[in-house]
Amino acid sequence: MTDRTVRKERARKITFQQACTIALDEAMAADDTVFLLGEDVADREGGGTFKVTSGLSTKYGTDRVRSTPISEQAIVGTAVGAAVAGMRPVAEIMLMNFITLGLDQLVNHAAKLRFMSGGRTGVPLTVRTATGAGGGTGGQHSDMLEAWLAHVPGLKVVVPSSPAEAKGLLLSSVLDDDPCVVVEHTQLYWTKGEAPEPGLRIPLGKANIARQGSDVSVITYGRPVGQVLELAEKLAGEGIDVEVVDLRTISPLDERTVLESVAKTRRAVIVHEAVGQFGVGAEVSARISEELHGQLAAPVVRVTSANAPVPFSKPLEDKYLYQISDVESAIRKSMA
Amino acid sequence: MTDRTVRKERARKITFQQACTIALDEAMAADDTVFLLGEDVADREGGGTFKVTSGLSTKYGTDRVRSTPISEQAIVGTAVGAAVAGMRPVAEIMLMNFITLGLDQLVNHAAKLRFMSGGRTGVPLTVRTATGAGGGTGGQHSDMLEAWLAHVPGLKVVVPSSPAEAKGLLLSSVLDDDPCVVVEHTQLYWTKGEAPEPGLRIPLGKANIARQGSDVSVITYGRPVGQVLELAEKLAGEGIDVEVVDLRTISPLDERTVLESVAKTRRAVIVHEAVGQFGVGAEVSARISEELHGQLAAPVVRVTSANAPVPFSKPLEDKYLYQISDVESAIRKSMA
Amino acid sequence: MPETTPSAGAPAEHPLVRIYRTAALIHRVDERMRGMLTSGELAAAYYSPRGQEVLAATLAHSGVTSDDYLVTTYRGIHDQIAKGMPLDELIAEIFGKATGSCKGKGGPMHVTHPDSGVMVTTGIVGSGMPIAVGLATSSSIRKDGRVTVVCFGDGASNIGAFHESLNLASLWKLPVIFVCQNNLYAESTAYANGTTAEHIADRAAGYGMPGVTVNGNDPEAALDAFTEALDRARAGEGPTLVEAVTYRFMGHYFGDPGTYMDRAQYEAALAADPVPALRALLRERGLADEEQLSAMEQEIAGQVEHAIAFASDSPYPGADELRLDIYREQVPA
Amino acid sequence: MPETTPSAGAPAEHPLVRIYRTAALIHRVDERMRGMLTSGELAAAYYSPRGQEVLAATLAHSGVTSDDYLVTTYRGIHDQIAKGMPLDELIAEIFGKATGSCKGKGGPMHVTHPDSGVMVTTGIVGSGMPIAVGLATSSSIRKDGRVTVVCFGDGASNIGAFHESLNLASLWKLPVIFVCQNNLYAESTAYANGTTAEHIADRAAGYGMPGVTVNGNDPEAALDAFTEALDRARAGEGPTLVEAVTYRFMGHYFGDPGTYMDRAQYEAALAADPVPALRALLRERGLADEEQLSAMEQEIAGQVEHAIAFASDSPYPGADELRLDIYREQVPA
Numbered sequence A, B: 001m002t003d004r005t006v007r008k009e010r011a012r013k014i015t016f017q018q019a020c021t022i023a024l025d026e027a028m029a030a031d032d033t034v035f036l037l038g039e040d041v042a043d044r045e046g047g048g049t050f051k052v053t054s055g056l057s058t059k060y061g062t063d064r065v066r067s068t069p070i071s072e073q074a075i076v077g078t079a080v081g082a083a084v085a086g087m088r089p090v091a092e093i094m095l096m097n098f099i100t101l102g103l104d105q106l107v108n109h110a111a112k113l114r115f116m117s118g119g120r121t122g123v124p125l126t127v128r129t130a131t132g133a134g135g136g137t138g139g140q141h142s143d144m145l146e147a148w149l150a151h152v153p154g155l156k157v158v159v160p161s162s163p164a165e166a167k168g169l170l171l172s173s174v175l176d177d178d179p180c181v182v183v184e185h186t187q188l189y190w191t192k193g194e195a196p197e198p199g200l201r202i203p204l205g206k207a208n209i210a211r212q213g214s215d216v217s218v219i220t221y222g223r224p225v226g227q228v229l230e231l232a233e234k235l236a237g238e239g240i241d242v243e244v245v246d247l248r249t250i251s252p253l254d255e256r257t258v259l260e261s262v263a264k265t266r267r268a269v270i271v272h273e274a275v276g277q278f279g280v281g282a283e284v285s286a287r288i289s290e291e292l293h294g295q296l297a298a299p300v301v302r303v304t305s306a307n308a309p310v311p312f313s314k315p316l317e318d319k320y321l322y323q324i325s326d327v328e329s330a331i332r333k334s335m336a
Numbered sequence C, D: 001m002p003e004t005t006p007s008a009g010a011p012a013e014h015p016l017v018r019i020y021r022t023a024a025l026i027h028r029v030d031e032r033m034r035g036m037l038t039s040g041e042l043a044a045a046y047y048s049p050r051g052q053e054v055l056a057a058t059l060a061h062s063g064v065t066s067d068d069y070l071v072t073t074y075r076g077i078h079d080q081i082a083k084g085m086p087l088d089e090l091i092a093e094i095f096g097k098a099t100g101s102c103k104g105k106g107g108p109m110h111v112t113h114p115d116s117g118v119m120v121t122t123g124i125v126g127s128g129m130p131i132a133v134g135l136a137t138s139s140s141i142r143k144d145g146r147v148t149v150v151c152f153g154d155g156a157s158n159i160g161a162f163h164e165s166l167n168l169a170s171l172w173k174l175p176v177i178f179v180c181q182n183n184l185y186a187e188s189t190a191y192a193n194g195t196t197a198e199h200i201a202d203r204a205a206g207y208g209m210p211g212v213t214v215n216g217n218d219p220e221a222a223l224d225a226f227t228e229a230l231d232r233a234r235a236g237e238g239p240t241l242v243e244a245v246t247y248r249f250m251g252h253y254f255g256d257p258g259t260y261m262d263r264a265q266y267e268a269a270l271a272a273d274p275v276p277a278l279r280a281l282l283r284e285r286g287l288a289d290e291e292q293l294s295a296m297e298q299e300i301a302g303q304v305e306h307a308i309a310f311a312s313d314s315p316y317p318g319a320d321e322l323r324l325d326i327y328r329e330q331v332p333a
């Protein structure tokens, strides 16, 4: 490639969904133990509901891109068994609420087999799943359940915030030697961002300072990251300098980056889409307050969606969701 | 009853397991929409693995005490359907790790149907389940997963700490109009305590000050409560006055009682058996620090089991579990 | 029973006429929904029942009463209409309005209306079956004579809940009918690419339960199968698995291009489209003439427009609904 | 293959002798385990395979090699021994010792030993089946010629995972054998009180898969059934469901009083106890005389005592094991 085409490549914009496809493509090209399974993932069945696996069965064959029946337990269990045999299966669970059906395999087996076998086996599988409110799909198709998975030792839980992040984190997950769950937000799939360089991998377990700032740390992940970055730019105009920490990996949590950021700013606002009660924000808030006792200029504030099932009606769904205006108020209150 | 027999009744000791049986018996006697289902729960099958339902099918008939096949999804789903029809089913999920198999029904349906139907239906079911480490049953039979359920709006999550508590909380759960999950600790089943008066119901959503104290609040629930009370007596001898808050209901969390206690003592130690990461303690710790910012004399401390699957080997299992000696150190450090 | 059912005083209509009336109502509603989705008047996840109208109507007229329970799926509007749900509330719910049967909080995938027996509509494939077992367990304990009907797709027959539910229902001899609306596709997966049984009804044998495969688009054949299953259930003889074969004309979701669908099969199904076929049969048999049919259809159209206007004009639910119906008692602000 | 298998140089033993050798080893280990549990030398959740020894031994000698994969359950010690797991590591694991196959972290319900093909032992009823489908998928993709054998109980045939697994395995024509060890009870639930199929093998038809019911305590009949299934799997013809009927003599768990068990059935089963029956058959057929059998049993007893001593003398795992094997990389302290 000439320098010019490289620069062009770099400037190229891709969607979040394309980024996921690229990650899978690179993983399959790099390692022939990688294979995909899930409902409708092969091209005969349209390449997946969100088209993330589109083209891959044509390129790699239906032995390595396998459409399944509607059988979530068998999908995750098959991934567990194949992983124990040394493959790197990537299972698609169409929507995160359906992961409830595969949770025995994910929690009682995938997460524990390395430990329970004394390290004799490992489970290098990845589960990709989509979810999120905002699309009017109601109570059974929109939940963010990452807190459950983060409560399970042995799992790695990843929530990417942009196309480049999705590419790098998914590729790392597939090539990781432990079970990873990657949560893709349905409302991000068609958003665009810069195409990452081929081969880009983002290490798991490391948070990203998405914006450096000195006044207040906003700790978030997934969909809100972009919205918080926009808010930060706006507040910068007013002289409020927001640091934005994108957790990237929920578990293992990069406590160090979070604490270093808050130790510097002395103020923390935590934002996520999942309901607040017993959510990811609780752990982040608890660790900050426990570790930085006496060093905080203001109480930690969590901004989350309402403690309710996701309602169908659009105006109500909008009110259910975390409000960026609440993040702004929280930042201002922190600074007051 | 004469006063003398009443007093005798009161002095009578019963086991935690008997307390659960009494609660079910009273509920079935009081309300003929109450019925039980689960694996081996009828007397023909021995009255349940932990014998909690023993005698009830003989007393109330097998129409109301129904042994099921090994089908956790159908067990919980059947309870959901019957509850929607206006019954008060009590489903036994033999061990909490198996609840993974019924989680679609519990989370996507039981917890949400009232909301998603706009209040047109309700789901007054109770799921009883047993779990806990200490019995050498290893990684797939010992997990405390209450944090998951507490993260789900619409569910009530109850973890009793003694026979009398189990009796009163289970009875309230069965007669409650919303879906409740009651977590019974296998290592408590054969412990004894005072028999509660017939009819005793303990309200859901209210924490209990199990011991009043002024120096430090220990917030806990379930099995550790008894151990912490013993520790508190020991420390009282040294002049450290520990307040013990038994949460009783994890969700909805009785934030007010917790905050009032800690506002008074200015010190909080949280203890639970579940693994620490993203556990119940995180929410409790976060709320305390967020609400009582600047009022705490010491950082909140959490004492939990190790962030690992439950190991089989006995010495390792002992080390895995939360250590009461760590609670003691945490209290002393808080006071220092 | 659908709103179009004649009042008790009216002379008894022929079953096929009643079935057509219901099917025509479903057909009209579906047509209007798709029209409004196309025009942008409506935004909702919508799974058209186009092709399955006669099936649902036949089931509803096989002896099912409004006391009987129905559990259905996201692709359930045909079942809900046939079960007799008031159109106003149903359409308002799809519009997400406060006057909807669920105050707009459930939406099309979670329609509930206990008065007409629409107990649960689920968006999780297969999960209605264990719930139906529970409804039937309640009837079995209370001896209330109700039958529970649960509708699900061919794809749903491959999920664990199917297996557990059929086994348990058979073990307990419950009054429940498992109605598999086999429309040959599960999203983009053709029947044989997901399901290893030649007929889904073959699986009934593994549960000691009768299983029957019937042409769901043939109202006479289907009526017999449903009636027999209903009679068995009411007589306390236990559950039946009825596989009613049909076809899904509009793809999986509204807007699905359906490129994965077998063209020849599609054309053949379209040629046998059950709604016009039944209409033609009524005329052929002299059960209704063109004039009567047109009048009926016009009446239906008016009824549908009324419901749409009701839904359009209704307000959205207020923010306080986020704290209502979480528990029976309102969650404090 | 079990440790007692003669080395390649030795003259080939009759299959029934090999089966008896393995069954006798299982029998001896089980006897000693129960003895130690009674005496208090050992504390562990233990699910005796008493009565199912010949079944496991027959399966292991039907052509399964150490490269083939095995998935079994908490009641799995017979399968693990038959598959050839080193006794020392197996018994040390049950003792919770650092020298156990899983460093004592898994315990009896989670024994793993990939070198002998013991890939997963699960304590969750039915959950081994989807995992077996995954192991077989790996073999199918890699074309490594391995067959996966998954053992489960009659009770497990009622759980959703069974259904999903058999459908998927059949759809993908995977090299897997589903071996249902039907010991007539699931904990305290007698077969017919939980399972609506007359024979579990009847369910295979719903997945377009051969299903066969065989007397699992009759080594000759069972050997034929297993061999045929194995041949099918190796030939790429897909999975088979083999229901091997047997009996569970010691109740569900160690200490189960078994009050719920049918007395007459128990007596009949005991009269046909497969281990002494096979021993008698060997003598009857002239395949081994009393002296040879005694010598074999003595050798086995010695081997078992050696393993028990090894386990007893081994240390417990250290506290650092709580941070090892969570992830591949050690979790920092």
Ligand SMILES: Cc1ncc(C[n+]2csc(CCOP(=O)(O)OP(=O)(O)O)c2C)c(N)n1
Pocket (backbone or CB within 6 Å): A039, A070, A072, A094, A098, A101, C075, C123, C124, C125, C126, C152, C153, C154, C155, C156, C157, C183, C185, C186, C187, C248, C252
């Ligand atoms: C458990 C679960 N898995 C996957 C989905 C996504 N999904 C929605 S509909 C559908 C296809 C269902 O096919 P079928 O049962 O035949 O019903 P149909 O849509 O044809 O009426 C799938 C896979 C879901 N809703 N629930």
Ligand SMILES: Cc1ncc(C[n+]2csc(CCOP(=O)(O)OP(=O)(O)O)c2C)c(N)n1
Pocket (backbone or CB within 6 Å): B039, B070, B072, B094, B098, B101, D075, D123, D124, D125, D126, D152, D153, D154, D155, D156, D157, D183, D185, D186, D187, D248, D252
């Ligand atoms: C999913 C699940 N539900 C319940 C249990 C509790 N349990 C352990 S063994 C068992 C009975 C299993 O019976 P069967 O499958 O016949 O196997 P067997 O014990 O007879 O070998 C049950 C219900 C479990 N381990 N997993």
Ligand SMILES: [Mg+2]
Pocket (backbone or CB within 6 Å): C153, C154, C155, C181, C182, C183, C184, C185, C186, C187
């Ligand atoms: Mg279908």
Ligand SMILES: [Mg+2]
Pocket (backbone or CB within 6 Å): D153, D154, D155, D181, D182, D183, D184, D185, D186, D187
């Ligand atoms: Mg059994």
